[in-house]
Amino acid sequence: MKRIPRNERGMALAVAIFALVVVGALVAGAFFAGTQEQRVGENQRRVQTSFGVAEAGAQERVLSWDATSMNKRPQYPADSVVIGPNATAPNGTGSYGGYSYKVGPNLFLIDMTGRDNASAAGAIAGGGGARQRIGMLTRIAPVDFGIHxxxxxxxxxxxxxxxxxxxxxxxxxxxxxxxxxxxxxxxxxxxxxxxxxxxxxxxxxxxxxxxxxxxxxxxxxxxxxxxxxxxxxxxxxxxxxxxxxxxxxxxxxxxxxxxxxxxxxxxxxxxxxxxxxxxxxxxxxxxxxxxxxxxxxxxxxxxxxxxxxxxxxxxxxxxxxxxxxxxxxxxxxxxxxxxxxxxxxxxxxxxxxxxxxxxxxxxxxxxxxxxxxxxxxxxxxxxx
Structure with a gap:
């Protein structure tokens, strides 16, 4: 016959310790999940900011295009033009840099990389950070003077x-x-x-x-x-x-x-x-x-x-x-x-x-x- 111990003194302490461990694990898990969510959100924000910086840099290149010095350049791979490389984005949200390539008689490719301020400054732990790169295909837009x-x-x-x-x-x-x-x-x-x-x-x-x-x-x-x-x-x-x-x-x-x-x-x-x-x-x-x-x-x-x-x-x-x-x-x-x-x-x-x-x-x-x-x-x- 199995013997059942009658003395259960000390069980409350064991149960309490076990409960504390479980609750602590749950709290730690909640904190970890919250921290990860915050990091994911922060990383996503940096990615979106970097993407906006890259897009703004490409648009800025289009708006500031110097036709006299750019339009008659040799076609790629004979020539390319450096942009930046650490030009400040509008409103100081980051920096951008890249290259422009002439890929046809009337076509240009603008290859732009953008980084948000924190990433560009190297303030991210581990030396990482957000970086986004886009390519914009542009064409010469001639004026129609109606010369016939x-x-x-x-x-x-x-x-x-x-x-x-x-x-x-x-x-x-x-x-x-x-x-x-x-x-x-x-x-x-x-x-x-x-x-x-x-x-x-x-x-x-x-x-x-x-x-x-x-x-x-x-x-x-x-x-x-x-x-x-x-x-x-x-x-x-x-x-x-x-x-x-x-x-x-x-x-x-x-x-x-x-x-x-x-x-x-x-x-x-x-x-x-x-x-x-x-x-x-x-x-x-x-x-x-x-x-x-x-x-x-x-x-x-x-x-x-x-x-x-x-x-x-x-x-x-x-x-x-x-x-x-x-x-x-x-x-x-x-x-x-x-x-x-x-x-x-x-x-x-x-x-x-x-x-x-x-x-x-x-x-x-x-x-x-x-x-x-x-x-x-x-x-x-x-x-x-």
């Missing part, structure tokens, strides 16, 4: 001497990266004014002259994607009224972009200044005489061209266009010219002045000077 002729104007046009306005799509000499010429455009597109030819002056195109009654003052100030005022605000070079001779300047083998009269080198596209396409804003009437320039020229007043001068790209004139001379050059303009002449005065082209429509010059100027924007569909992805 060699010369677009409101008033009449007088062509004399050996002046020539040609709407046939042409490629400047020495430019080897252009696509084949497109269909010919009109030589002159106007509001309905008279286009007169005298001497050996000619207007060529398909057709030579187009009368477009929709042309008005807004044609020269409001474009697809920007206004004239917005374009002048983006200008790299701002010059007052006066007479100018512009030519490329190379210092120690590099294009010197600090010189006010260095407007690139359209005659030698492979030279150091061949990739420099500035936006030039003239705040008054200017006269150009020798030698060349390229980019987008914005003139608040009149534009007078004398002697041997060539410009490659887009010209927007709020006043009148007057040309004379021409020297030994093949053309004064390669690209497209828009002259507002709000007083409906006559555009006077004389001497050996020539205006050649060139879609390659127009597209190159737009590619080199336009800002970038995020792709509409799946513009970014999280990277690891």
């Amino acid at each position: 002729a060699s010369l677009t104007t409101q008033g009449s046009v007088s062509i004399s001497g050996n002046a020539d306005v040609n709407g046939a799509d042409q490629i400047p000499a020495g430019w080897t990266s252009c696509d084949p010429p497109g269909p010919p455009q009109a030589g002159v597109r106007d509001q309905g004014g008279n286009v007169t030819e005298s001497g050996n002056g000619t207007v060529l195109g398909n057709p030579p002259v187009v009368n477009d009654p929709t042309i008005n003052n807004n044609t020269f100030t409001t474009f697809g994607g920007a206004t004239y005022a917005q374009m002048t605000a983006r200008a790299n070079l701002v010059i007052p009224a006066g007479n100018y001779s512009t030519a490329p300047v190379v210092t120690n083998g590099q294009c010197d972009r600090t010189v006010l009269t260095n407007w690139g080198d359209g005659e030698n596209p492979t030279a150091p200044c061949g990739s420099y396409w500035p936006i030039i804003h003239a705040t008054g009437t200017i006269t150009l005489n020798n030698t060349q320039g390229q980019g987008i020229l914005l003139v608040d007043g009149d534009l007078n061209i004398q002697g041997s001068y060539q410009f490659f790209g887009i010209v927007i004139i709020q006043g009148d266009l007057k040309t004379a001379g021409g020297g030994t050059t093949d053309a004064h303009f390669w690209g497209g010219v828009m002259a507002k002449n709000a007083d409906l005065s006559t555009q006077s082209l004389s001497g050996k002045a020539t205006l050649n429509f060139s879609s390659c010059s127009i597209l190159t100027a737009l590619q080199a000077t336009s800002p970038i924007s995020m792709m509409r569909s799946r513009g970014w992805a999280q990277l690891y």
Whole structure:
């Protein structure tokens, strides 16, 4: 027969100790779970903050994009540009850094890594911390100036001497990266004014002259994607009224972009200044005489061209266009010219002045000077 002890003294102490152990374990478990939840929440907050910093850094890169120095860079893997590497995020929420890569003629990849303040400062135990990396795919967003002729104007046009306005799509000499010429455009597109030819002056195109009654003052100030005022605000070079001779300047083998009269080198596209396409804003009437320039020229007043001068790209004139001379050059303009002449005065082209429509010059100027924007569909992805 099993013997049952009768004396149970001391059992209460054992039960109490066991209960304390169980309760202590439960309390410790609760504290541990709470601490872990707090850590998980804190880590998640840091991750989200770091993600926001990376996204803000990528957006800041888009907003501060310097088209003149970035758009004409070589494609990856030949080139990449460092961002940061420890740039401060807006509102001081962290720091970001990364790289930008040109992955196509009009496409750029912005690879950005963001860290919150605590992680960036190394204040996390064990040396860890939150870090988020995103890739944003962007494209060049060119302005649509609506150039459909060699010369677009409101008033009449007088062509004399050996002046020539040609709407046939042409490629400047020495430019080897252009696509084949497109269909010919009109030589002159106007509001309905008279286009007169005298001497050996000619207007060529398909057709030579187009009368477009929709042309008005807004044609020269409001474009697809920007206004004239917005374009002048983006200008790299701002010059007052006066007479100018512009030519490329190379210092120690590099294009010197600090010189006010260095407007690139359209005659030698492979030279150091061949990739420099500035936006030039003239705040008054200017006269150009020798030698060349390229980019987008914005003139608040009149534009007078004398002697041997060539410009490659887009010209927007709020006043009148007057040309004379021409020297030994093949053309004064390669690209497209828009002259507002709000007083409906006559555009006077004389001497050996020539205006050649060139879609390659127009597209190159737009590619080199336009800002970038995020792709509409799946513009970014999280990277690891």
